[in-house]
Amino acid sequence: MSDHHEAERRQELHGYVIGLILAVVLSALPFGGVMLGLLPKTSLLWLIAIAALCQVIVHFRFFLHIDLxxxxxxxxxxxxxxxxxxxxxxxxxxxxxxxxxxxxx
Missing domain, CATH: 1.20.5 (Single alpha-helices involved in coiled-coils or other helix-helix interfaces)
Structure with a gap:
């Protein structure tokens, strides 16, 4: 395998790892907010909605490779x-x- 293909593969793997980390964090935030109960219900709903929207963007960018x-x-x-x-x-x-x-x- 050439150096160009290896570098391209490494860069793609790096993108997947970043996407995975962001997806896990964006999933853990709402779960933690619900389980700990530190926020009022309206703030918690906003947290869930914003995390879900960010989750969609992360999946589009890092896993589906759709950007602008x-x-x-x-x-x-x-x-x-x-x-x-x-x-x-x-x-x-x-x-x-x-x-x-x-x-x-």
Missing amino acids: SRSHRDDLQLILFSLLIVALMVGGTLWVLSNQRHMMG
Whole structure:
């Protein structure tokens, strides 16, 4: 194996290790917050939401290799469009069910 391939492999492994460490820390923060109970419920919910959003970004960047470079922009747009469709479907379903519940009661 050439030195170029070895350096590329080492750099990729380094990225995976950084991603793993960040993912573990971002998972441990909300678990620790819930288990220790040091924060009020609203602050705890914000901590969980922010950690989840950061977790998504870490997975996109370090494990799926999606960043803002021109070559990966199409993949990012596809993922964002898919998330928009899922959000519309879930939101629409919740809206219809809420209206139906209101009409029944």
